[in-house]
Amino acid sequence: MIRLVSALFLTIVLFNAKSQQQANLLSGSQRNLGETPFFSHVQVKKNSDYSTKGSTYYINELKPGKIKILKNKTYVEDVELRYDIYFEQLQVRANGVYFAAENDHVSDFVINDGDVDHWFYNSKPYAPDLDLGFIRSIYKGEEIAVFAKDIKRERKNDSSEPYSSVSNTIEYLDEIDYYIYSASNSVFYELKSKKKLLEKFPSLKEFGNISKSNLKNEKFLPELAMFLEKSN
Numbered sequence: 001m002i003r004l005v006s007a008l009f010l011t012i013v014l015f016n017a018k019s020q021q022q023a024n025l026l027s028g029s030q031r032n033l034g035e036t037p038f039f040s041h042v043q044v045k046k047n048s049d050y051s052t053k054g055s056t057y058y059i060n061e062l063k064p065g066k067i068k069i070l071k072n073k074t075y076v077e078d079v080e081l082r083y084d085i086y087f088e089q090l091q092v093r094a095n096g097v098y099f100a101a102e103n104d105h106v107s108d109f110v111i112n113d114g115d116v117d118h119w120f121y122n123s124k125p126y127a128p129d130l131d132l133g134f135i136r137s138i139y140k141g142e143e144i145a146v147f148a149k150d151i152k153r154e155r156k157n158d159s160s161e162p163y164s165s166v167s168n169t170i171e172y173l174d175e176i177d178y179y180i181y182s183a184s185n186s187v188f189y190e191l192k193s194k195k196k197l198l199e200k201f202p203s204l205k206e207f208g209n210i211s212k213s214n215l216k217n218e219k220f221l222p223e224l225a226m227f228l229e230k231s232n
């Protein structure tokens with residue numbers, strides 16, 4: 001356990017004097033154990049003349065979790081995580097020090113919220129051409145997986161417009177796109193149309209009724225995926 005936490009700290013990239021002071025708290029052996037940085041110190045500040053509504057985060061508070069690093073394929077545990085969807089930034093706190101994950105070096109991560117584990121995966125192994133960043137797992141079998149891409153849309157109200165009676169506000173709106181993945185033929189398909197879904201997966205004709213609303217239902221989609229898992 002101590003070795004895993006140490007592995008997290010050795011990946012700090014120093015951007016300013018404050019980061020340097022924090023790094024000096026670590027032993028020289030910890031800082032010199034590796035060469036490629038996986039994490040950098042959190043530097044993003046969202047200062048604005050606008051007041052905000054909603055949140056850019058998947059869950060607002062830091063929550064217990066773990067991260068798998070691509071290089072050593074090992075989970076770093078005993079950390080706290082918060083995922084900023086809008087800025088596509090995984091924020092980490094370990095032993096009181098904050099980091100921002102270097103996304104390309106993270107295989108997957110888990111955020112624990114009470115009794116629920118929220119699993120996020122780097123989308124590149126599944127859909128390298130779509131540039132989706134982290135995708136949330138709805139169902140993950142050996143052959144079939146269902147993922148959700150959580151999105152935050154920004155809507156601005158600007159009081160500088162002529163005759164405007166509104167105040168300067170930025171509102172973050174939630175959207176979710178759903179995808180199904182077949183490992184056997186490397187199909188990564190967005191769930192939008194029942195007709196096109198049946199074209200991609202003909203065996204679903206034996207599944208039963210599938211409505212458009214079902215394709216956005218996180219309780220229904222695992223049933224669909226398990227049927228495909230058995231029929232393939």
